[in-house]
Amino acid sequence: MGEVPCGFESHRPHMKKQNSLKIVPLGGLGEVGRNMMLLDYQGKILIIDMGFRLPEEDMPGIDYIVPNINCLKGKQKSILGLVFTHGHYDHIGAIPYLIGKIWQPNLEIFASPLTRGIILKRQEEFSSQPKLEIEEVKNGSKIKLGPFRIEFFKQNHNIPDNLGLFIETPVGNILHTSDFKFDSNPVNDLPTDFEKFKALSKRKILFLLSDSTGAEEEGHSLSEKEILENLEEIFKRSTGRIIAATFASLINRIQQIITLSEKYHRKVVIEGYSMKTNTELAKVLGYIKSKKGTLIKAKEISNYPDSRITILCTGAQGEGSAVLMRIANKEHPFIRLRRGDSVILSSSVIPGNERTVQILKDGILRQKAKVFHYKMMDIHAGGHAQQEELKEMIKIMRPKFFLPIHGQYSMLVSHAELARESGIPEKNIVVAENGQVINLNQKRIFVEKKTVPSNYVMVDGLGIGDVGEVVLRDRHMLARDGMFVIVAVVDKQTGQIKGSPDIISRGFVYLRESKELLAQTRKKVVEIVNRAAGSGGAVNWSYIKDEIRNKIGQFLYTKTQRRPIILPVVIEV
Numbered sequence: 059m060g061e062v063p064c065g066f067e068s069h070r071p072h073m074k075k076q077n078s079l080k081i082v083p084l085g086g087l088g089e090v091g092r093n094m095m096l097l098d099y100q101g102k103i104l105i106i107d108m109g110f111r112l113p114e115e116d117m118p119g120i121d122y123i124v125p126n127i128n129c130l131k132g133k134q135k136s137i138l139g140l141v142f143t144h145g146h147y148d149h150i151g152a153i154p155y156l157i158g159k160i161w162q163p164n165l166e167i168f169a170s171p172l173t174r175g176i177i178l179k180r181q182e183e184f185s186s187q188p189k190l191e192i193e194e195v196k197n198g199s200k201i202k203l204g205p206f207r208i209e210f211f212k213q214n215h216n217i218p219d220n221l222g223l224f225i226e227t228p229v230g231n232i233l234h235t236s237d238f239k240f241d242s243n244p245v246n247d248l249p250t251d252f253e254k255f256k257a258l259s260k261r262k263i264l265f266l267l268s269d270s271t272g273a274e275e276e277g278h279s280l281s282e283k284e285i286l287e288n289l290e291e292i293f294k295r296s297t298g299r300i301i302a303a304t305f306a307s308l309i310n311r312i313q314q315i316i317t318l319s320e321k322y323h324r325k326v327v328i329e330g331y332s333m334k335t336n337t338e339l340a341k342v343l344g345y346i347k348s349k350k351g352t353l354i355k356a357k358e359i360s361n362y363p364d365s366r367i368t369i370l371c372t373g374a375q376g377e378g379s380a381v382l383m384r385i386a387n388k389e390h391p392f393i394r395l396r397r398g399d400s401v402i403l404s405s406s407v408i409p410g411n412e413r414t415v416q417i418l419k420d421g422i423l424r425q426k427a428k429v430f431h432y433k434m435m436d437i438h439a440g441g442h443a444q445q446e447e448l449k450e451m452i453k454i455m456r457p458k459f460f461l462p463i464h465g466q467y468s469m470l471v472s473h474a475e476l477a478r479e480s481g482i483p484e485k486n487i488v489v490a491e492n493g494q495v496i497n498l499n500q501k502r503i504f505v506e507k508k509t510v511p512s513n514y515v516m517v518d519g520l521g522i523g524d525v526g527e528v529v530l531r532d533r534h535m536l537a538r539d540g541m542f543v544i545v546a547v548v549d550k551q552t553g554q555i556k557g558s559p560d561i562i563s564r565g566f567v568y569l570r571e572s573k574e575l576l577a578q579t580r581k582k583v584v585e586i587v588n589r590a591a592g593s594g595g596a597v598n599w600s601y602i603k604d605e606i607r608n609k610i611g612q613f614l615y616t617k618t619q620r621r622p623i624i625l626p627v628v629i630e631v
């Protein structure tokens with residue numbers, strides 16, 4: 059399978075253009091996060107979302123992973139525009155890292171007011187970014203971009219202002235659900251509008267792309283109202299301070315905590331940069347409501363009794379730099395835990411974070427505070443439809459073709475199974491992964507043989523994509539067995555080593571306790587150099603460095619069963 063750029067039609071200008079739509083997922087299929095997808099009709103490209111994901115555990119030093127957009131290189135002119143479904147970072151987070159690469163004046167971008175606000179606020183943190191003009195769209199807005207007519211419709215999730223996409227294309231109507239759940243009792247939002255869904259389905263849906271994140275969970279997701287009731291139990295019982303930790307982007311959860319605090323006469327302190335900026339933004343745009351005087355500054359905590367205080371902060375995942383971790387580690391300037399405090403961890407634990415969350419919980423309990431987490435009470439509902447809702451969505455939309463999107467591979471497979479159970483024939487369902495090209499026309503759907511590049515692009519500090527497999531492998535080796543630097547000074551005339559080679563080691567052995575090993579190593583280095591270069595004259599130094607690396611590597615391995623990175627440095631004088 060060869061890799062080709064997307065927008066393939068342009069490669070065969072003489073062939074009759076096929077009447078098919080290509081759907082190219084660049085992220086989010088086979089993983090949670092990094093959602094980005096292209097719709098390509100005869101070389102005209104619509105982009106849906108541009109998210110990032112967090113690194114896997116075995117990626118030391120990596121901040122984020124963003125989609126690979128190499129297939130868009132040189133195709134700026136073919137990009138019709140970008141539409142964003144909602145303001146979660148797994149749907150918008152890669153914008154500052156990627157937008158510059160496809161930037162052109164008058165690039166058309168569409169998002170709901172809250173999503174737009176979050177994108178623009180974040181752009182401020184990055185210098186030298188192009189100035190984005192984002193047009194606001196809402197439930198019912200219609201836009202036309204080339205061959206695509208897009209109609210936005212409201213979807214419930216755990217962030218307000220989430221929009222699904224109904225797209226009329228020359229091959230037929232397609233429906234992209236965005237992340238969603240059905241919610242009859244949402245927070246600051248209208249309940250799911252099933253009438254609207256039915257009206258959309260009457261217009262005949264050829265192709266449904268639906269959120270798979272909850273596809274392995276049985277039953278129905280919790281309503282935001284049920285979560286509120288569970289949270290209220292904690293508010294009823296707590297006599298000391300309540301410290302509630304969640305994600306800064308869970309705007310609904312933030313609202314619930316504020317609402318309950320007001321009901322139980324508590325002032326609310328918001329701690330953490332992202333939590334503060336998101337809350338302020340959502341307040342300005344009217345998505346978070348609070349009474350005058352409810353929100354106070356951290357410094358003012360001591361003006362109120364404990365039973366009148368709620369602290370809302372980040373860090374429910376045990377993130378090292380987040381506020382809750384600093385509180386638990388007694389590093390926060392104003393807030394110390396004490397007996398009577400109730401700490402609420404209101405977000406499900408992301409796979410891989412279980413251990414840090416455990417350490418966090420232990421740390422809080424040692425300081426005699428109580429801990430409430432999602433396993434004990436349903437104080438977090440994922441924002442994603444579960445099996446019953448997913449089946450219902452398929453039954454309402456009755457699409458001819460189906461593609462599960464957004465989720466680990468096992469989630470996509472589960473979702474495909476649900477689609478079969480709901481009556482979609484097997485041959486009309488595609489389980490695809492990032493980089494595959496899905497070819498759709500009125501009659502059939504299939505995955506093309508050719509793929510586009512979709513491998514990880516890693517962000518580390520200011521570097522985007524410069525850290526690749528090789529650098530990561532080195533980081534692993536350094537982390538595992540450390541490094542060993544050998545500095546040999548060689549006389550240019552004689553080719554003999556001058557003095558004794560210097561050895562610097564980090565993370566391999568403690569030098570002071572390894573004198574014998576070091577003495578033997580030095581002796582070996584002298585032998586290697588003198589044998590290879592002993593006669594003086596033209597010397598192949600890179601050969602000698604390789605010799606040192608290999609021979610000393612073997613020697614250290616036989617002595618220690620460890621394989622540090624060996625860096626030979628040869629200085630001619």
Ligand SMILES: [Zn+2]
Pocket residue numbers: 144146215237441
């Ligand atoms: Zn989401």
